[in-house]
Amino acid sequence: HVFAISLLNLAVLFKGLLSPESFVRNTILEALDQEFDLSELKYADQIWIACHDNEEANAEIALTIWEENEFEVSIESVKSLCSFLDSADSGIRLSVARTLSDSIQTVCSKGEDFLPILNDLLNLYSEKARPPEPILDRFGLVIKSSQDQRDPWEPRSTIAITLKYLAPLFDNEQVVTKLIEFLIKEKALGDKEAAVAEEFKEAAIAVIDSHGAE
Numbered sequence: 001h002v003f004a005i006s007l008l009n010l011a012v013l014f015k016g017l018l019s020p021e022s023f024v025r026n027t028i029l030e031a032l033d034q035e036f037d038l039s040e041l042k043y044a045d046q047i048w049i050a051c052h053d054n055e056e057a058n059a060e061i062a063l064t065i066w067e068e069n070e071f072e073v074s075i076e077s078v079k080s081l082c083s084f085l086d087s088a089d090s091g092i093r094l095s096v097a098r099t100l101s102d103s104i105q106t107v108c109s110k111g112e113d114f115l116p117i118l119n120d121l122l123n124l125y126s127e128k129a130r131p132p133e134p135i136l137d138r139f140g141l142v143i144k145s146s147q148d149q150r151d152p153w154e155p156r157s158t159i160a161i162t163l164k165y166l167a168p169l170f171d172n173e174q175v176v177t178k179l180i181e182f183l184i185k186e187k188a189l190g191d192k193e194a195a196v197a198e199e200f201k202e203a204a205i206a207v208i209d210s211h212g213a214e
Contacts, residue, residue, distance in 0.1 A: 010036075014046040020089035022055045029061040039069040045080050047071065052098040054091050073106045078117060082124060085155035093158045100158075101165035114169045115178065121159055122182045128155045129186065153193035160188070160199035167206040176211050179204070 016028045029050060038044065048071070050062035081100045087093050108114050131146035163179070170176050183189050183204060191197040 010038075014044065017046040017050050018084070018087060018092055020092060022053075022058065025050065025053060025058050026055070026061070029058055029065065033061050033065050033068075037069070038065065038071075041069065041071070043071045043074070043077060045077070045084060048073065048077065048081075048103070049084065049092075049095050049099045052095045052102065054095060073103050075107050075112055078103050078107060079120075082120075085124075085128075085158040086152065087158075088154060093154060094161060097158050097161035098165060100162045104162075104166060105169060108169060115175055118166075118175055118178060121162065122178070122186075125156055125159045125182075125188065126186055128152070128159070129188075129191070151193060153191070153196055156188075156191060156193065156196045157199055160196055160203050164199070164203040164206045167203070167210040170207045170211050176207065179207060 013028050013032065017025055019025055032038065032047075038047070047062055047065055047069075051059055051066055053059040053062060078100065081096065081103060084096045085093070085100075087096065104114070104117055108117070132149045132152065134142045134146055135144040135149070137143050170179065183200065188200045189197055189204065191200060
């Protein structure tokens with residue numbers, strides 16, 4: 001089969017690869033593997049995330065698709081993956097964190113500097129930690145205050161898990177100091193979502209253990 005599927009239809013299939021249901025992801029991966037040539041794409045976030053699926057069978061199919069279409073990771077992949085941090089499903093967030101970590105380690109092994117990437121990740125946490133803007137009506141009156149809105153904590157969780165997986169890259173004083181200063185200044189260890197605070201604690205311990213082992 002040739003690359004005949006429209007980008008719109010492809011987007012629908014790719015969206016399904018982020019489904020919390022493993023069988024949905026598996027069905028789509030099987031179809032993509034058997035029916036479509038995706039080589040013109042060069043890269044696809046959702047396929048790369050599927051390569052880190054928590055179900056080994058799914059990850060294997062995705063890796064076959066990845067290799068057959070000769071996809072490659074770049075610094076642009078790191079940036080585009082940051083739009084997938086907010087899944088409501090913990091399993092998908094774990095896959096995204098592993099994917100983002102793998103991407104960062106890959107580009108750093110090819111010569112990218114880790115510090116600016118780390119800065120971007122920590123700045124993204126700070127942005128996601130801000131309270132949501134009040135919702136106003138058409139007259140500018142507050143319908144829903146920041147306090148009345150749900151805290152969108154999921155991206156902060158994915159960032160914390162990503163940092164834990166990135167522990168091996170914290171191999172010099174500069175990046176370790178940067179993380180410690182961030183944890184103190186941004187109070188990430190006391191994140192208002194208890195699960196996120198715990199994940200940052202695990203990340204900090206992993207970094208300290210990794211750095212201490214050097």
